[in-house]
Every structure is written in C-alpha cells, then in structure tokens.
Amino acid sequence: MSDVSVHYGAFRAVRDVALAIPPNSVTAFIGPSGCGKSTILRCFDRMNDLIPGARVSGRVLLDGEDINAPAVQAVELRRRVGLVFQRPNPFPMSIFENVVYGPRRHGVSDRRELDAIAERSLRRAALWDEVKDDLRRKSGLALSGGQQQRLCIARTIAVDPEVILMDEPASALDPIATLRIEELIAELRAEYTIVIVTHNMQQASRVSDRTAFFTMGQDRAGYLVELDDTVKIFTNPREQLTEDYISGRFG
Amino acid sequence: MSRVLVADRLATATLWGIAIAVVAVLLGIIAHFVLAAAGAGALSPSFLFGNPSDTEIGGIGPILFNSVYVLVLTLLITIPLGIAGGIYMAEYAREGRLTALIRFSQELISSVPSIVVGMFGLALFVSATRIGYTALGGSLALVVFNLPLLARLAEQAIRAVPADERHGSLALGTSRWQTIRHVVLPLAIPGIVTGIILTAGRIFGEAAALIFTSGLATPARYDFSNLDLLDARSPWSPLHPATTLSVYIWKLNSEGLGQFVRQIADGSAAVLVLMVLVFNVSARGLGRLLQRRISGA
Numbered sequence: 001m002s003d004v005s006v007h008y009g010a011f012r013a014v015r016d017v018a019l020a021i022p023p024n025s026v027t028a029f030i031g032p033s034g035c036g037k038s039t040i041l042r043c044f045d046r047m048n049d050l051i052p053g054a055r056v057s058g059r060v061l062l063d064g065e066d067i068n069a070p071a072v073q074a075v076e077l078r079r080r081v082g083l084v085f086q087r088p089n090p091f092p093m094s095i096f097e098n099v100v101y102g103p104r105r106h107g108v109s110d111r112r113e114l115d116a117i118a119e120r121s122l123r124r125a126a127l128w129d130e131v132k133d134d135l136r137r138k139s140g141l142a143l144s145g146g147q148q149q150r151l152c153i154a155r156t157i158a159v160d161p162e163v164i165l166m167d168e169p170a171s172a173l174d175p176i177a178t179l180r181i182e183e184l185i186a187e188l189r190a191e192y193t194i195v196i197v198t199h200n201m202q203q204a205s206r207v208s209d210r211t212a213f214f215t216m217g218q219d220r221a222g223y224l225v226e227l228d229d230t231v232k233i234f235t236n237p238r239e240q241l242t243e244d245y246i247s248g249r250f251g
Numbered sequence: 252m253s254r255v256l257v258a259d260r261l262a263t264a265t266l267w268g269i270a271i272a273v274v275a276v277l278l279g280i281i282a283h284f285v286l287a288a289a290g291a292g293a294l295s296p297s298f299l300f301g302n303p304s305d306t307e308i309g310g311i312g313p314i315l316f317n318s319v320y321v322l323v324l325t326l327l328i329t330i331p332l333g334i335a336g337g338i339y340m341a342e343y344a345r346e347g348r349l350t351a352l353i354r355f356s357q358e359l360i361s362s363v364p365s366i367v368v369g370m371f372g373l374a375l376f377v378s379a380t381r382i383g384y385t386a387l388g389g390s391l392a393l394v395v396f397n398l399p400l401l402a403r404l405a406e407q408a409i410r411a412v413p414a415d416e417r418h419g420s421l422a423l424g425t426s427r428w429q430t431i432r433h434v435v436l437p438l439a440i441p442g443i444v445t446g447i448i449l450t451a452g453r454i455f456g457e458a459a460a461l462i463f464t465s466g467l468a469t470p471a472r473y474d475f476s477n478l479d480l481l482d483a484r485s486p487w488s489p490l491h492p493a494t495t496l497s498v499y500i501w502k503l504n505s506e507g508l509g510q511f512v513r514q515i516a517d518g519s520a521a522v523l524v525l526m527v528l529v530f531n532v533s534a535r536g537l538g539r540l541l542q543r544r545i546s547g548a
Contacts, residue, residue: 079424102423
C-alpha cells in the first residue's frame with residue numbers, strides 16, 4: 001500500500017499511508033480513536049466504496065495487482081479479502097446457512113460439498129463442537145456474542161480468502177470470548193494473512209507479529225507513525241509518539 | 252407542592268384525558284355498530300353470506316365477496332410494485348432531483364382526496380376504456396393512491412436494516428442484488444408485512460374512490476360456477492361491476508329503499524369496522540411474530 005489517502009467529501013480522513021503486509025502473518029493496527037485505522041483496513045477490500053462521498057487515492061497492491069484498477073471487480077476482490085466486523089453480524093438464518101452463505105452465492109449447490117465446507121469452516125473457527133447438533137435448526141442470531149463472532153469468522157473462512165481483515169473483532173465481547181478469538185487468530189495465522197484493528201494494546205502485543213501505530217495530525221487526518229515488529233514497537237519504538245502512546249501518556 | 256410538580260401533574264392528567272377520550276371514541280364506534288347490528292339480528296352467518304333481499308334483512312354475501320375480491324386484486328398489483336419501488340428508493344436510487352420528485356409525488360398522491368382519485372378513475376378506467384364499472388377499474392383507482400404509501404413503507408422497512416448486516420454480506424463478495432434478496436429483504440419483511448396489512452385496512456374501508464369506478468350495481472345473487480374471466484356476469488371476472496361494503500353502506504344511507512335499510516347498513520358497518528380492526532391487530536401481531544421467527548430467539 002503506498003500513498004493511500006482517503007477523503008470523505010472535502011474532509012481528508014487519512015493521508016499518505018504506505019505500508020506492506022507480509023503474507024501469513026498477523027499485523028495489528030493500533031492508535032487513538034478516530035485516527036483512521038478502520039478506514040485504512042477497509043481500503044484492502046474496497047469497503048470504502050460503499051460509503052457515499054468516500055474517495056480513496058493511492059495504490060493498494062494485492063499479490064502485485066492494483067486492487068483499485070478498473071479491471072478489478074470489488075465483488076471478486078472481496079472473495080479474496082474477507083472482513084470480520086466489530087459487532088457480530090450473523091444473518092437471520094440458521095447456523096449452517098450462515099456459513100455456506102458465501103459459497104452458495106458463488107454457485108456451490110452440491111449438498112455434500114456444502115456440508116463439508118460448513119464443517120471445515122466451523123471446525124477452523126473453533127465453533128463446531130458447540131453447534132454441530134443443531135446446525136440447521138438454530139438461528140445464527142440465537143448464539144451468544146462470542147459464538148456469533150466465531151460464526152462470522154467461519155462464514156469468512158468458508159469463501160476461502162487469502163487475507164482476513166478484522167475490525168476490532170473482540171471489542172463487543174467479554175474477556176473469555178475475547179481470549180477464544182485471540183487463540184483462534186493464532187491458529188489461523190498459518191493459513192491466512194491477517195490484519196486486525198484493535199484499541200486494546202495488550203491484545204495487539206499478544207496476537208500480532210507486526211504492529212502499525214497510527215495517529216491523527218493537526219488537520220485531524222490520520223497517518224501512519226510507524227510499522228515494525230510487534231516486540232520492537234512495544235519495547236523500543238523508533239518514534240517518540242509511539243512511545244508516548246504505548247506507555248499510556250496519550251490516547 | 253412546587254409549581255413544577257403541579258405543572259407536571261397537570262400535563263400528565265391532560266394527556267391521560269386525551270388518551271382516554273380517543274379510546275372511548277373508538278370503543279364507542281365499535282360498540283354502537285356491533286350493538287345495533289346484533290339488535291337487528293345482522294351478526295349471523297345468513298347475513299354475512301346470504302343474498303340481499305328487499306322484503307327481509309337478507310344478507311351481504313355478494314357485497315362482502317366484492318370487498319375481498321377488490322382487496323385481493325388491489326394487493327396483487329400493489330404488493331410487488333410497492334416492494335420493487337421501495338427497494339429502488341432505498342437501495343438503488345441516488346439522492347437527487349429525481350428522488351426528491353418521486354418523494355414529493357408520493358406524498359402528494361397519498362394526500363389527494365380519494366373522491367378525486369375516483370373521478371380520475373372514472374375518466375381513465377371507466378370512460379376512456381369504455382369497459383364501464385368494473386372491479387378492475389376500482390382496484391386500479393385504489394392502486395393509484397395506495398401504491399405510493401406502500402412503496403414508502405417498504406422503503407422505510409428496508410432502510411431500517413442495519414448497515415452491518417448489509418456490509419456483512421457484501422464483504423463476502425456477493426453482489427448487491429444477492430445481498431438485498433438474501434439478507435436485506437428477510438430482515439425487512441416484518442416491517443413490509445405490517446405496511447401491507449395497514450394498507451389492506453385502508454383499501455377495505457375505502458368508499459369514495461370506488462363509487463365511480465367499481466360502481467353501485469348490487470347483484471341479487473352471484474353465479475359462482477361461472478368461471479369465464481372475461482364475462483362481466485361472472486363474480487370471478489375482474490370485469491364484473493363490484494359494489495364493495497363501504498360503497499354499499501353509502502348507497503343504503505343515501506338512496507336505499509325498503510324496510511330494513513337501517514338494519515342492513517348497521518350490520519354492514521359493524522362488519523366493516525370489525526374487519527378493519529382485525530387487519531390492524533393482525534398487522535401488529537404478525538409483524539411481531541415474523542420478527543421473532545427471523546431473530547430465532
């Protein structure tokens with residue numbers, strides 16, 4: 001990602017962000033509220049396209065290909081780059097239908113194949129044992145908050161993306177549910193490239209390999225302060241701003 | 252007692268008074284007609300389903316049939332168009348001059364007096380087409396001023412679906428239409444159903460728009476075995492003249508002759524009021540039921 005700026009109408013929300021996300025790693029985005037972490041995250045799957053008045057400039061490359069190029073369909077891109085939301089948002093349908101929602105829409109209709117996808121995805125999201133008995137009877141909305149979020153992760157895994165974006169995936173959950181999500185992230189790292197926005201610094205230090213620290217300038221536009229190995233950011237950051245933030249002096 | 256407290260009590264008492272008055276008027280209307288109808292012996296199956304008569308109370312069977320027929324026909328046209336319009340306005344239309352114009356028209360048409368819509372229907376569906384008074388003409392007149400309302404209600408129900416659910420689907424790489432079809436509409440259904448039933452109540456009770464369009468002819472009896480849909484004598488044909496319950500009440504009260512006019516009118520009014528009440532109550536019940544169904548709680 002290079003020279004990425006995001007405008008909402010005349011307001012510049014994010015300016016000149018350049019960063020690289022290595023594959024099969026977990027990168028955490030931290031920073032004070034309103035610094036544009038979530039906005040940057042949504043540049044990776046072009047979810048900003050959905051916001052009226054939002055404009056993204058600069059280049060975002062996925063495997064060397066510019067995802068904002070006219071030839072790239074946002075719909076296609078989002079199959080390769082999944083997104084897990086802050087508030088668990090299962091669909092108003094059974095657990096099974098929630099998981100196979102993506103594959104079904106993309107044309108998979110074979111029953112055995114869908115069954116296999118559902119089981120595999122739910123197992124990977126560490127939810128299978130809790131829901132396998134009433135997969136088809138129980139609505140996704142009838143699960144607990146933490147289960148709902150794991151269901152949303154399963155739903156994302158089911159379309160087999162390369163990258164999984166997570167926008168504060170545990171901020172609406174209790175500590176135990178949060179812990180399970182964090183364990184899950186650690187397991188998923190082997191197969192996926194994960195970018196996670198979090199306002200919880202302990203979480204960033206627990207789950208991520210690399211950490212990017214963003215903050216807001218005088219013009220209220222968010223920018224990247226630094227991106228480095230998580231250990232380095234939390235023990236010996238290059239920038240004073242980062243040091244101040246992680247030691248709790250502001251933000 | 253402090254002045255603030257007195258003012259608070261006064262306001263509370265006033266609001267309670269108004270609320271009680273509203274409920275009392277409603278109950279009064281229902282009680283008046285139901286009691287009058289019961290007194291006249293008009294709340295019986297023979298009244299509901301029997302044929303009209305000049306020499307005895309008879310029944311309102313054909314008229315009740317017409318009311319239901321016109322209602323169903325109107326809804327058949329209004330529901331798909333209304334939902335389609337709501338989807339367009341909520342999901343596809345870009346806010347601009349066009350949507351402002353559509354919204355302005357929606358409000359305007361909904362507030363045009365229905366007697367004017369009836370005259371418009373007379374000119375367009377009855378005179379210009381030369382097919383005369385028909386159930387279809389009446390239904391189309393009703394569509395004219397109920398479609399904008401239903402489209403608006405559907406739009407509001409669709410807009411009320413949280414962005415997170417919508418984006419959750421889009422983030423999985425599905426198209427906009429797939430998202431609307433599989434996530435947004437199911438979540439909007441309770442609101443849309445409520446809108447449909449409220450619209451149905453309006454349609455069922457409408458008189459003015461139908462006087463000049465579906466007509467005043469009161470058939471003595473219907474031959475339900477006649478299934479020729481193009482035969483104006485068949486009750487199943489959209490081309491048959493169709494006096495509905497509200498129009499019938501108006502007719503009885505303005506030009507009705509015969510011994511039992513008063514009783515028949517009271518009985519019909521009771522049926523009408525109760526039916527509209529049922530529509531409104533079921534709108535709330537069904538809306539809530541669907542809500543619970545969908546959330547799976």
